[in-house]
Amino acid sequence: MSIQVxxxxxxxxxxxxxxxxxxxxSAFDALLTPGATMxxxxxxxDLGDWTDREIFSSRGHMDVDSESAGGRSLLVRYRNDTWGEMKTRWTFTVDEDGRISRFETGQA
Structure with missing residues (x-):
């Protein structure tokens, strides 16, 4: 069972x-610091190229199975129109003003 967003x-x-x-x-871009990396x-x-391809043009979707590290590390069933569904891990670096400066993802 996934965690509600x-x-x-x-x-x-x-x-x-x-x-x-x-x-x-636009909401996604507003969450990132200038020069954010992934x-x-x-x-x-390249963050812009990757997010265009893996999230926005392929209709990406995250179903979060669990979280740790104060909510900054997630286990996710991620799906998009290119790859279908896969188990992935996501970790986030959030700066002091609450914006994401880096995220890392990969198969879990």
């Missing part, structure tokens, strides 16, 4: 998941 502990992570699931690119399966990627 509204019940996720960290406000920035909660907003990130909500923006992904709503396919709301990695997929341990390799740094």
């Amino acid at each position: 509204t019940r996720l502990s960290d406000p920035a992570v909660r907003a990130f998941v909500a923006a992904v699931n709503a396919h709301d690119r 990695s997929d399966d341990g390799s740094d990627r």
